[in-house]
Amino acid sequence: MVQIMRRLVVMPKKRTFAAWVSLIVALSFVLSACSSGDSGSGGAASETPAEASSGDPAPAPADAAPKLLEYDVVAEYQNLPDENPTMKDKLVMEKFNIKTDTNYITLAEGLEKLSVLFASGNYPDYIPNLNHEAEVKRWGEAGFLVPLSDHMDALSEYRKWWTDEEWNVVTQFAQNPDGKLYYLPAKNYRSHSKAWIYRKDVFDALGLKFPETLDELYAALKAIKAAYPDSVPISNRGKDGVIGIAVNAYRLPGDMWYGFEGFYRDPDANDEVMYAQATDKFRESLKFINKLYKEDLIEKEFPTMTTEQWTQRGVSGRSFIMYDYATRAAYFQNLMQDTPEAQWDWAPVTISTGDKPGFVDRELPFFSYGPIVTNKVEGERLDRLLEYFNWAASPEGVKFHTLGVEGETYEVVDGKPQYSNGAADKHEMFQKTGFIEFLVTDPEYVASNEDRQTDLAVSEAFKDKPFVPFTAFNLSAEDRETANSLITGVTDIAEQFYVKAIMGQVDVNDDAVWNQYVQELNQAGLTQLLELHRKSAQ
The missing domain is CATH 3.40.190.10 (Periplasmic binding protein-like II)
Structure with missing residues (x-):
């Protein structure tokens, strides 16, 4: 199944992608439902058939797809995409059987607009790339946000990217005084730049x-x-x-x-x-x-x-x-x-x-931006969102977000991935397709990109040089x-x-x-x- 899913991300024909995704997602959710109870969202575990009341609805057929879940989203980036929903949005919605109504805003206007939304109570379900850590901590403290650190058991792919030493630094700097982490920091691939x-x-x-x-x-x-x-x-x-x-x-x-x-x-x-x-x-x-x-x-x-x-x-x-x-x-x-x-x-x-x-x-091992989930999301809606985040941090999901779909947005030339849609850089790629690194930057892209290679060379040259001690x-x-x-x-x-x-x-x-x-x-x-x-x- 893993091999099939890997092929799905790079298939150039959307019809084939959609057909396979529907089948795979259906099977995955059925298996998940059979093998586990509560997924960590805080709700009670599913009742066994013997415990269920006679008035409970009959279980869904084994081959039924998970029900469609809807989310209001605000997405903050340096520039705006040409289309909404983007190519990336459509593929993610298809893969996870979700519908996202996304309001794209720029970094320049982001903080002002988001502050108004939270002050008025009209804030979204989640924000995939929030770039204002101080506000995140403030909103978390006020009870607006889901403490994602309470759900790390559902984010095993994300946690794999960090050594224990790095994760200790993340928790020291990114968490709130209550010991909770209200956003998922993006992994920094470099130590110096x-x-x-x-x-x-x-x-x-x-x-x-x-x-x-x-x-x-x-x-x-x-x-x-x-x-x-x-x-x-x-x-x-x-x-x-x-x-x-x-x-x-x-x-x-x-x-x-x-x-x-x-x-x-x-x-x-x-x-x-x-x-x-x-x-x-x-x-x-x-x-x-x-x-x-x-x-x-x-x-x-x-x-x-x-x-x-x-x-x-x-x-x-x-x-x-x-x-x-x-x-x-x-x-x-x-x-x-x-x-x-x-x-x-x-x-x-x-x-x-x-x-x-x-x-x-010297840079911290993380970038102080990433996704947040608000208190409007709970139960199966939270579980589905966490499943998406966890997949996004898997090798397959990392490549998907960084590069897109092989044959459509990138090609592999001499063993190295290259944009194939005329995009000059990641910001233009985002503008054209919606694809941009999320949580983790694809290692193959880092290894083949000139700027990323310079960052790594600088990191190597300065790795033993003194720096201001990190203090949280x-x-x-x-x-x-x-x-x-x-x-x-x-x-x-x-x-x-x-x-x-x-x-x-x-x-x-x-x-x-x-x-x-x-x-x-x-x-x-x-x-x-x-x-x-x-x-x-x-």
């Missing part, structure tokens, strides 16, 4: 080796500026991008501007929980970046740089080194095919202050409410000072200026936030 990218041909022509200290970086930037006076040697996108120049060298968290990510355990301070933007390390990083700013070595408009402007810098020969995702080296290379001498590459090295090794950006801060509901009420004010002060210090509008070298800044942070609530994080650190 960010690195320095640079124009290797320019460095070679100038006789520069890639820098390993901030002093060497400064000297390299000065040499590039002398050779290319109209250049901005380092570019960035977004106001937080420029801080990546120095924070890893000073052994700070690279994603400090996102939510509560500025709170971390500092291995250089006896693992004390600190707020990165209030540390002496942060002050030193601002001094260094301010020096680059004054000498026109970074963008003058760094707070407002867009991805489009950043891209133009890279492809026009105006910028030559950046800290970003390593895959962006190939991105720039592909955009510069008319400039054959250009050679973008990523550097398998870290930059330090010269004192201690610099940090790398599981605040209670009351403490989280307090923290949420304070973090915006603290972050606003930190961001404003960060921009002004780099631009020289305030003198970060002046102790009085720095002390006044820290005092303002404390008055805005930093002292209380540190107390909350220190007592909840795991």
Whole structure:
């Protein structure tokens, strides 16, 4: 039967697919009904014939298909599909004898729309790809969501992808303070993805080796500026991008501007929980970046740089080194095919202050997004949904969601799967067909995709490099409410000072200026936030 089902996913003829699926699904549900009682949804086990009352309806014939179940769905993705239902939706509905009424929304509008739905009580039955972990935890705490950790016995295929060590990290970071997991995090196939990218041909022509200290970086930037006076040697996108120049060298968290990510355990301070933007390390990083700013070595408009402007810098020969995702080296290379001498590459090295090794950006073993199920789903409707999730995490289901149907959406060429419908990347594949990785990315796709291979190469190069220790801060509901009420004010002060210090509008070298800044942070609530994080650190 397994061999037949594997063939079903790749059969190009939908009529054959549908016919076989109907038979297989029918048999599978009959076998399931015969071999088990309660599936973990919390209801009572099925009565035996002797226990059933005389008024109970007669059992369904052995060859009857499971009844059609309907679900309201909101699906949040980067872009919208061309059709609704999508090709993927139709095949899943056919396979599991379900009907989904799906409202597709974009990531840009997702949080606002979903917040309104939950506030009004008009929330859906489930969301397959929710990308707002803080809200998931809040909705779970409020009782809106099914605790999926209570149903792991029905999700054995999903659990197989995680080592016990990885799963321990998942539960520490993704679960609520009540110990429940209200979404299924997607498996991360990589441990690192960010690195320095640079124009290797320019460095070679100038006789520069890639820098390993901030002093060497400064000297390299000065040499590039002398050779290319109209250049901005380092570019960035977004106001937080420029801080990546120095924070890893000073052994700070690279994603400090996102939510509560500025709170971390500092291995250089006896693992004390600190707020990165209030540390002496942060002050030193601002001094260094301010020096680059004054000498026109970074963008003058760094707070407002867009991805489009950043891209133009890279492809026009105006910028030559950046800290970003390593895959962006190939991105720039592909955009510069008319400039054959250009050679973008990523550097398998870290930059330090010269004192201690610099940090790398280490990633958790999971992505903090995945499906949620609301309290509107229970009994057989929950069982059917869990069956779908579990199949989606099986090797067959993983390939199905990542690549689609062989012969229709992808082909295997020289042993490697390739999109065959003209899709340039996974987002275009989703737009055309609805197929996109779900829970787990297909390993064969990872092994054959250029960007994924770069991620794995970066992961291998940096696997033994030091990084900010992972620390889970599981605040209670009351403490989280307090923290949420304070973090915006603290972050606003930190961001404003960060921009002004780099631009020289305030003198970060002046102790009085720095002390006044820290005092303002404390008055805005930093002292209380540190107390909350220190007592909840795991």
